[in-house]
Amino acid sequence: MSSDFQSGVKAGTSVGITFVAIFMGFGITASLAGTPNLAAVLMTVIVFAGPAQFAMIEVGAQTGLLLPVISVGVLVNLRFLVMSMALNPIFESVPRRVLLFWAQFISASSFLVTFFESRKDRGTDPFEFFKGLVFVSYSAAVAGTAIGVWFGHGLPNLLGFGATLFLPIYFSLLISSDVRKRSELIAAGLGFFLTPLVEIVLPGWGIFLVALAVGLLVVRVAE
Amino acid sequence: MTDASWYLAALGVGLGSYLLRISPFIWARCLQWGKDNIAFLTYVSLAIAAGIVSKALFMRGSQIHLDVDTLYKCVAVFCALILYSRKRNLLLCLISGVGVAVLLKMLFAG
Structure with a gap:
């Protein structure tokens, strides 16, 4: 395991905590809307984009129709185009076939943290860093969803309140340093x-x- | 929606999102990246990060929501930034900021 991968894992810790909270919220919402538990977990595994998943649940519960759910999910995820465009010059040396796999794990957090790291000129391999970050954040998202659908209803509110603050504080600090x-x-x-x-x-x-x-x-x- | 529809929705959005994620890596590699493009993407990234922060602080759902929790959150971000300007330790400042917000909520939420 390279040191850049480890740096990514370390940077991903705070993102991971936030993801557990956010996706736990998604799991609870999906469960209340009548989505099968496994389908909710599958959404996180395949889609891996919190805002789109929340929108899918909302539209699905309102309309009961498949096409509007797919349309809204894809439209909310249009931002991934811009994020992949921004990452493209940073991952210039990575073979395309490798990127075709790892691109699936681009999210606002994995993109931003990697982008900010690449601007620090510390000689970090941004792709290894990204992989470390994704390892933590993706696992956290899937685990959070599973906790949400199966055990989410009994957790204290204060825990949820604190956990949702990791991401905004983390991004504030990144912006201030960058x-x-x-x-x-x-x-x-x-x-x-x-x-x-x-x-x-x-x-x-x-x-x-x-x-x-x-x-x-x-x-x-x-x- | 039926159970099968939820699974199909996950597959459909997953496929659409994947295509959005990979397409710049396929076609943008043919382009030359000038200084302006890099600057543009830097500004876009900073605006996204700042937007995520303000959304998390001031919004609930699709509405601006200002209550005492918003105040706790703003104080937490402010404390973390002040501490960061002195200590430059990201994890310490992050945990301290969250700790401040949780403490305030515990003390004043009854």
Whole structure:
């Protein structure tokens, strides 16, 4: 096991704790909506994208139709296009056939933490780091879902409250350590303030649309 | 929805998401990546990270939700950032931040 893989595992610890909490919430929601327990776990195994999975459950419970569920799940996951585009230059040396397997594990967290690590110029192999991170976060997501569907109803609220804070605090610290230029600070600031506003108007699309708009705007202004 | 439909939904969304995840690795390899593209993707990444933070702090479902829990969360993030500016220890600051929020909720939630 390489040291870069181990660094990824270490970085993935906080993501993993958050994923257990988030996917436990998904497991409980799916179970309450009447989704078979195994189907809920299968969703996490195959889809591995919390927001899309929550949307699928909501639409499935409301409409009872298969096609709208698939459409909403895929549409919410459109952001993966941008994430894979951003990871492409970082994983330039990785053979394509290897990436065709590992791309399945790209999520907002595995993408962002790897992206921030690659900017630190510490000589880390970003792909090994990504694999370590995925090892922890994917296992945590599947375990969290299983706990949620089978045992989730009896867990204390305070535990859930604390666990959901790992991700926002972790990303705040990453941003604070990673922002180097004024234009980057502006991009982060705009993302912070605009995302909730767009989410109200277009639920599920805020992060994706704001990020694209901010990227285009700041590049243009910085030019 | 029937049990079989839920399984089919998982397979359908899984396949669609997989295609979204892999397609840039197939077609974007043919492109030359200029400085502007890299800068654009950097800004996009920072905006995504910041958006995730603000969504987690201020939103519940698809609505902005401001209550005492929001205050605890903001205090926790603020404390973690202050501590991080002095200690530069990511894990310590992370656990301290979460600890502050849990402690506040325990003390003031009755």
